[in-house]
Amino acid sequence: MSDHNPISDSTLITAAIDAMTRAYAPYSNFAVGAALLDENGQIHCGANVENAAYPNGICAETSAIAMMVNAGGTQIKRIAVAGGTDAVDILCTPCGGCRQRIREFAAPDTVIIIASPVGEQQRFTLADLLPHSFGPANLN
């Protein structure tokens, strides 16, 4: 257990790897899964959903955030992302758009765990991945 929350990192990583199996990625063949923990202790999962009109595809992180919001969650407490293939040993870090979408519901110290399907892991904070970010408070 890496913090005081009863949901462990490995539970979140397992949920993200499981979500990868539901990816709809016939164009890139690059499956990604995300699992996030909200302020109610609930886990929300998502996978990437591609489209024949390529730019309309959505990322796993975006899909998990939509699930959280639709379930009434408002805060991302921790998020795990799993993606890639055995062939490539570069971890699948969230794209720029998803970093900003995570930013909307997370704090600078929110942990983002990146896992490869072969068991490699790295932990970042949101501030590591999106320093000096723009958020809701900028609009006040």
Ligand SMILES: O=c1ccn([C@H]2C[C@H](O)[C@@H](CO)O2)c(=O)[nH]1
């Ligand atoms: O963090 C990431 C990076 C990429 N993708 C998806 C988008 C596209 O469907 C595929 C290849 O870029 O992976 C995600 O879902 N999350």
Ligand SMILES: [Zn+2]
């Ligand atoms: Zn993305």
